[in-house]
Amino acid sequence: MTPEQLTAMAAEFGTPLYVYDAALIRERYRALESACGAYPHDIHYAIKANATLAIVRLMRECGARADANSGGEIEVALRAGFAPGEIVFTGVGKSPAELQRAVALGVKAINAESPGEVERIAAMARDAGAIARVAIRINPDVDAESHPHISTGLRTNKFGMSIDAARALAREIGKHPSLHIVGLHVHIGSQITKTTPLARAAEAMAGLAKELMAEGAKLEHLDVGGGLGIPYKAGQTVVSPQEYVDAILPPIRETGLTLVLEPGRWIVGPAGVLLTRVVDLKEQPADPAGGEPRWFVIADAGMTDLLRPALYGAFHQIDAVTPRAGADRLCDIVGPVCETTDTLGSARRLPPVEVGDLLVVKDAGAYGSVMSSNYNRRAVPAEVMDGKLIRRRQTIEDLLQWDI
Numbered sequence: 001m002t003p004e005q006l007t008a009m010a011a012e013f014g015t016p017l018y019v020y021d022a023a024l025i026r027e028r029y030r031a032l033e034s035a036c037g038a039y040p041h042d043i044h045y046a047i048k049a050n051a052t053l054a055i056v057r058l059m060r061e062c063g064a065r066a067d068a069n070s071g072g073e074i075e076v077a078l079r080a081g082f083a084p085g086e087i088v089f090t091g092v093g094k095s096p097a098e099l100q101r102a103v104a105l106g107v108k109a110i111n112a113e114s115p116g117e118v119e120r121i122a123a124m125a126r127d128a129g130a131i132a133r134v135a136i137r138i139n140p141d142v143d144a145e146s147h148p149h150i151s152t153g154l155r156t157n158k159f160g161m162s163i164d165a166a167r168a169l170a171r172e173i174g175k176h177p178s179l180h181i182v183g184l185h186v187h188i189g190s191q192i193t194k195t196t197p198l199a200r201a202a203e204a205m206a207g208l209a210k211e212l213m214a215e216g217a218k219l220e221h222l223d224v225g226g227g228l229g230i231p232y233k234a235g236q237t238v239v240s241p242q243e244y245v246d247a248i249l250p251p252i253r254e255t256g257l258t259l260v261l262e263p264g265r266w267i268v269g270p271a272g273v274l275l276t277r278v279v280d281l282k283e284q285p286a287d288p289a290g291g292e293p294r295w296f297v298i299a300d301a302g303m304t305d306l307l308r309p310a311l312y313g314a315f316h317q318i319d320a321v322t323p324r325a326g327a328d329r330l331c332d333i334v335g336p337v338c339e340t341t342d343t344l345g346s347a348r349r350l351p352p353v354e355v356g357d358l359l360v361v362k363d364a365g366a367y368g369s370v371m372s373s374n375y376n377r378r379a380v381p382a383e384v385m386d387g388k389l390i391r392r393r394q395t396i397e398d399l400l401q402w403d404i
């Protein structure tokens with residue numbers, strides 16, 4: 001997107017504004033798709049990464065299926081046109097209402113997290129006279145070597161079951177008339193930038209699958225979850241889709257089962273930016289130690305619009321849309337929310353900026369708009385794809401409509 005296009009969109013739709021590039025989303029989907037080659041596979045887009053309806057519909061047009069992590073995401077998937085048989089349902093702590101809906105719809109797989117959950121699914125399926133399709137999420141005790149807050153594959157993380165527990169549960173499911181164990185599932189974390197943990201998780205899952213199949217289980221697929229990282233910083237080393245598939249496929253190929261992937265960030269992350277306008281500037285009090293002068297650049301977007309920097313200390317490149325001439329300044333780019341953690345980027349070098357200038361926060365297409373909030377009674381931003389509004393900005397009336 002050119003500076004002129006970004007400036008025009010900010011003028012038309014206001015700021016903060018999420019801006020997406022549909023062509024880039026399509027291109028990235030195709031890259032992942034072609035990395036899988038001829039081996040049977042289904043790409044289930046992880047709706048949690050970006051759940052805006054137009055984006056979920058675009059993923060469907062691309063040929064993706066859906067990974068839903070809540071009842072809400074199941075409804076979004078249906079609204080976007082996915083059939084129940086194209087949806088996998090994941091998540092710790094599924095509520096009875098969510099499970100009931102998934103069982104009634106007959107989704108492709110409920111990725112079960114515990115023996116208790118499987119019992120509840122079985123009872124619901126029996127009462128409905130249905131056979132629920134269940135996959136077991138394993139926890140392989142593998143360190144994804146990502147940020148601890150987004151690592152999920154360690155024994156001490158709340159996700160999935162040990163291989164031993166999964167083996168025992170699979171045998172129980174096999175005997176149950178209202179359940180069909182269709183596969184296994186693993187997801188060890190997000191923003192993973194090394195192949196070894198991903199390969200180890202796939203090996204652990206494939207090993208168990210082979211055991212279960214030898215005992216007669218009629219598995220259909222192995223779901224490796226999501227997790228492929230993107231370079232948020234220039235020059236950051238990441239894993240390419242081909243390296244990823246080359247790492248995970250060998251053990252899965254030995255089972256002959258369909259490979260299921262649940263990518264989110266890799267597809268949509270780099271295809272979205274957050275546009276924000278500078279609303280104030282303040283020079284910080286002089287550093288008694290004689291450090292370089294430092295400025296607060298106060299933007300109209302903050303942690304309510306893009307939570308990642310505040311929550312994970314995540315880095316997003318921030319640039320002036322139309323850089324002014326002059327020497328760079330040392331800046332903390334902060335938002336308007338009443339929290340010190342409300343920082344989009346600290347200790348950044350920016351060209352001189354003035355109130356009213358536009359900044360672009362890069363790689364905000366994944367886990368950006370979905371994690372926005374109404375804290376401080378702030379309205380969630382509008383979203384635009386290819387220059388067209390795909391979600392209007394909230395108004396104060398929207399925010400007050402639930403209050404009685």
Ligand code: LLP
Pocket residue numbers: 046048049067090091150187189190191225226227228262263264265266308366367
């Ligand atoms: N499948 C499961 C079961 C997941 O839990 C996730 C992400 C995905 C797939 C998609 O993972 P991806 O391909 O996007 O890495 N809010 C955090 C990320 C949380 C990821 C949660 N699970 C962030 O802003 O970095």
